[in-house]
Amino acid sequence: MSFLKTISCFLVIFLIFVNLIGREAIASDGEITLKEAINIGFQRAKEWNVNATLTKVTSVDETMGGSRGEAGKRFNWTLFFVVPGTDDYVLIGISEKQIWLFRPDKQSQDRTIPYDEIKLDSSDVLQLAKDKYGLKQGEDWATGYHFTLDSIDGKPILKVFGNDRDNRFTSISFNAQNGDVVSANHKLPYGGGLLSIRNGTDNLTKIGMAITGVVAGNNNLVVWGDKKPTQFSTTKQPFIEWSHNNGESWTELPVNNYVTNAWFDKNDQLYAATEKDLWTGITSKSKGTKILSLDHMIETIDYSINNHIAVLSNRKIYYSTNQGESWEQAIVPKPFYVVQISDKGDLIGLTEERKILQKTNDRWIEITMPNSNDEPYDMKVINSRLFITTQSGFWTRNLQEENWRKIQVDEIVVRLIKKGEKLFGITNRGEAIYSINTIDERKSEKVFDVGDSIVWDVDIMGDTLWIATIPNYSWEEMKIQQRR
Incomplete structure (x- = not known):
């Protein structure tokens, strides 16, 4: 009986250990992908102005644990929307699926990103970056994986940031319409x-x-x-x-x-x-x-x-x-x-x-x-x-x-x-x-x-x-x- 108890204790400890390791790789309920953040932000932006159009998205670093972008998901996102033909724009901050910042203002127009052109999500480009370049999570400054979406030369460009195999800061850009690699660069000393x-x-x-x-x-x-x-x-x-x-x-x-x-x-x-x-x-x-x-x-x-x-x-x-x-x-x-x-x-x-x-x-x-x-x-x-x-x-x-x-x-x-x-x-x-x-x-x-x-x-x-x-x-x- 004592032998079975010992084995049972070791099994419980092992399962707890495996669970703790896995928690870093599995996204928390409060983490969302880039497109999920866009959907949340779009709903609020349209309430502000029915003609609101997306111009930029970026993930934001934090110390909340979770997967650190491992599944293409982050807790915090910042989105920018404009009203075409005007100087109206709004900054929206999202944390754990909730809008915590809504700040309208005036500025010159940025290039817009039509929603239907965003075919790939942050989870998709992250997998491509891992497969093609062996991208790893970032350390020290921008921790984990980070993502941005911009309009560059009229195309929706989705970037993923992390580290290469030598732990050097890396940025890989994809066309969000088709997944083509636009550029891949790392910081070399x-x-x-x-x-x-x-x-x-x-x-x-x-x-x-x-x-x-x-x-x-x-x-x-x-x-x-x-x-x-x-x-x-x-x-x-x-x-x-x-x-x-x-x-x-x-x-x-x-x-x-x-x-x-x-x-x-x-x-x-x-x-x-x-x-x-x-x-x-x-x-x-x-x-x-x-x-x-x-x-x-x-x-x-x-x-x-x-x-x-x-x-x-x-x-x-x-x-x-x-x-x-x-x-x-x-x-x-x-x-x-x-x-x-x-x-x-x-x-x-x-x-x-x-x-x-x-x-x-x-x-x-x-x-x-x-x-x-x-x-x-x-x-x-x-x-x-x-x-x-x-x-x-x-x-x-x-x-x-x-x-x-x-x-x-x-x-x-x-x-x-x-x-x-x-x-x-x-x-x-x-x-x-x-x-x-x-x-x-x-x-x-x-x-x-x-x-x-x-x-x-x-x-x-x-x-x-x-x-x-x-x-x-x-x-x-x-x-x-x-x-x-």
């Missing part, structure tokens, strides 16, 4: 990798990777990022590696999570921040020691020359002035975009409203800008000096003084990268990198014309400039890949 510049010679390694960070110590160089990035994610295959020979060879470090920041202290001890944790003492043989673990994501982090540390998370700053042995907390008065900590333990923040605040005792005091209309693009603190870049130029002052000094830079800098006592500036649209002189009034030097690269980080080790770049993406035509 170009660029990306670790660029080194020495004596005027460029060398690109780790080609195609998203290198999101690089930092140089006294004897070691560390890079981190994603080996297989997609357009919407750089956390697919995270890695962190270091080199003892100026990048000639690399050793992977045993950090299990995606690294968001890393640095060396003066003793060449490596620190690394992951999504919610901060580690120290990382080597190729040891993942190190966790010195901070938070309930919420680390938004930004800073460290001073003498390794005071400040971490921003969920409207709080966690800061340490003893190498992370103990931590104090400060409440952020407004949402911060940047947080910095000085060698003396001063906390400075750049708010989302582009105000710079300095913590004095238990108060946050706003720092006056060089000019009344200045708004800082970015700011950094090195030792006890504050550096800011604004529309009027590049400025610096001592945190204990009020007099600003202008630093000469040939172009407007919009982003700053601090590495120890080194400061780099990225110009508008990321076209150039400047090495900012933080000591005296000598002119800052342009060290690299970026070109098509997307620069994410930069550092200098000896006579070599190291630049971390991530790929860009462009639409490229796909070849038909019959489903395996």
Whole structure:
């Protein structure tokens, strides 16, 4: 009897498991196809104006579970109708078969789609896309399968969006009258990798990777990022590696999570921040020691020359002035975009409203800008000096003084990268990198014309400039890949 009970229990567990798996593939009662959404929308649009005609349909992403478009069905749809010969149009939103949005307005005419020309539904083109191109559900940005219907060159074009076999964002267009493939494209990466510049010679390694960070110590160089990035994610295959020979060879470090920041202290001890944790003492043989673990994501982090540390998370700053042995907390008065900590333990923040605040005792005091209309693009603190870049130029002052000094830079800098006592500036649209002189009034030097690269980080080790770049993406035509 006990044997039969055991078998029965295993059978029940198995059926529950199978049922849970199947729920993701079977459409919920609240999900509908594109044509079902059109029928619901048409009925309401005709009540608004008997001459209402369809111009566009699109599915809308949500977090409601269900099949994520697996059967050509989604919970949410948006439809546009116009009255031909007028500038009247109406936007209709549908969620779980119910109209939740009805917004009439005026706009110029769009091309209309006669209802009787829509022969294929979203479920039909999805099956074609799977059969011809092996289309998979999308991830990260537009989750699952998504669908749009437009009039292009007088034809009803039904697009299905998802991922190809290499998890790259894909769009396949079909003629909704006959199912002919009109176009099939996916976003392919170009660029990306670790660029080194020495004596005027460029060398690109780790080609195609998203290198999101690089930092140089006294004897070691560390890079981190994603080996297989997609357009919407750089956390697919995270890695962190270091080199003892100026990048000639690399050793992977045993950090299990995606690294968001890393640095060396003066003793060449490596620190690394992951999504919610901060580690120290990382080597190729040891993942190190966790010195901070938070309930919420680390938004930004800073460290001073003498390794005071400040971490921003969920409207709080966690800061340490003893190498992370103990931590104090400060409440952020407004949402911060940047947080910095000085060698003396001063906390400075750049708010989302582009105000710079300095913590004095238990108060946050706003720092006056060089000019009344200045708004800082970015700011950094090195030792006890504050550096800011604004529309009027590049400025610096001592945190204990009020007099600003202008630093000469040939172009407007919009982003700053601090590495120890080194400061780099990225110009508008990321076209150039400047090495900012933080000591005296000598002119800052342009060290690299970026070109098509997307620069994410930069550092200098000896006579070599190291630049971390991530790929860009462009639409490229796909070849038909019959489903395996």
